Amino acid sequence: TYASPLAEITGKITDAETNSGLPGATVAIPDLRKSAITDENGEFKLKNLPSRGKFLVQISYVGYQAITRVVDFASSEPLNFVLRQSVIEGREVVITGSPSSSDNRKNSTSVATLSREQLQSHPSTNLMDAISRLPGVAQITTGPAISKPVIRGLSYNRVVTLNNGVKQQGQQWGDEHGIEIDQYSADHVEVLRGPASLMYGSDALGGVINILDGLPASEGTLKGEFLTNYATNNGLTGNSLMLQGNENGFIYKIRGTYKNAYSYKTPSEYVPNSGFNESNFQGQIGLNKKWGYAHLDASSFRNNIGFYEPVRNENGQLVDDDGNVFSDSQNKD
Known part of the structure; x- marks a missing residue:
């Protein structure tokens, strides 16, 4: 044989x-x-x-x-x-709602797709902030680093978030838990608006957000990517470096991301201790052969966020636990 x-x-x-x-x-x-x-x-x-x-x-x-x-x-x-x-x-290919790729024109569900270019062209502090611009999609946010998806009025444990087929459930619980996914790593996002419980379980009553990574590099190629952005309001800086290659079907990919922001400012004042920093390190190795493919992915996502219960003095100024007014240097720390 x-x-x-x-x-x-x-x-x-x-x-x-x-x-x-x-x-x-x-x-x-x-x-x-x-x-x-x-x-x-x-x-x-x-x-x-x-x-x-x-x-x-x-x-x-x-x-x-x-x-x-x-x-x-x-x-x-x-x-x-x-x-x-x-x-x-x-973009005609839609993977959401079917075991294999399918043409969007033949899909009975309402699916919207955001390409990588669309995700990067709109200023946003996190991935959900960029997705929320789609019709029928909104977000619940308690700060620059925390955003939860809302599809047609349903959120928390009524919306499923997938990252390359793996459920991300952290945002379904406490108010201060957002989507724990690096916004720079997404190649495109598919949003299924409407019930999808048969495919994804009872918690997909509102819909599904399917976050997909890009395809491996073409055989015999090596390429890299460096992304950076800056926001003036809270001094947000984000940097992400990626390297990937393909040698005779052996594929590999690594990415490192770091974001940092100080307290954001309203028209009248800074909101103390509303800054955050975020880091993500992820890697992928695998084989692409005639029998198919096998990929191993690993990632480590960390998000440090500030909390503040507003307290004002008799002059209406925001103060700390000791009654001291926050200085600009503290707000930009």
């Missing part, structure tokens, strides 16, 4: 009007956690794939409408895809 040969898929991505190749386009197979980038001629190659089976393939390129196709790996013919220019770059 001989093992089935490895499948290798080749193809080309072209412009619908000029018929020229599109360099730098992304070809992804979400179910296999594989991706490839087209070369200067718009051509791509995917190796170490199952020799048979039908899988959904997503093709995307900046400034073009993303498309999805179900491809039969048993066919040896090259795959040629044609993309059309579009101001709206729709």
Whole structure:
């Protein structure tokens, strides 16, 4: 008995009007956690794939409408895809609510997707703060570092939060517990608005927030990323460094993030001891082979937040336990 040969898929991505190749386009197979980038001629190659089976393939390129196709790996013919220019770059692949990737147009549930670019383009202090801009989604917040999801009026243990398929339940309990996920690590977020109890359990009565990491690097590549942001109100600084690679199917990824902020300021005064700092370290190693993939993920998330019960003196100024007025240096400590 001989093992089935490895499948290798080749193809080309072209412009619908000029018929020229599109360099730098992304070809992804979400179910296999594989991706490839087209070369200067718009051509791509995917190796170490199952020799048979039908899988959904997503093709995307900046400034073009993303498309999805179900491809039969048993066919040896090259795959040629044609993309059309579009101001709206729709993401069609939706993983929420189904055991495998599916086309959003064939999904009966109400699903909204936030891409990585959308998450980073809007100023926010945490991940939930960015997601809350979607219609039907809000947040319960008790400070810059704490935000809980609200979907169509339901929150706490009526909304499920997933991070790469793992339930995050810390935000379901105390008022001072937010989503314990690094906002820089999310590649895209899918929000399922409405009951999803059959798939995710009784606590998904309000909906599901599915936070997904990006696909591993293309085979034979090494890439890194550095993100930083700054907010003037509370001096928030956030920095995140990531490195990932893929050597013949052996994938690895590491990320470190640190955020720090002092007390935030209202139009009239600072709110004492409302600052916070946050750190996250995570890593991933795994194999992407013809039989599928196996990934091991580990992360450590720490969040230190300040608490203050407002007390004012006879002049209306905020004071500490000893009756002393907070100074600017204390508020910016």
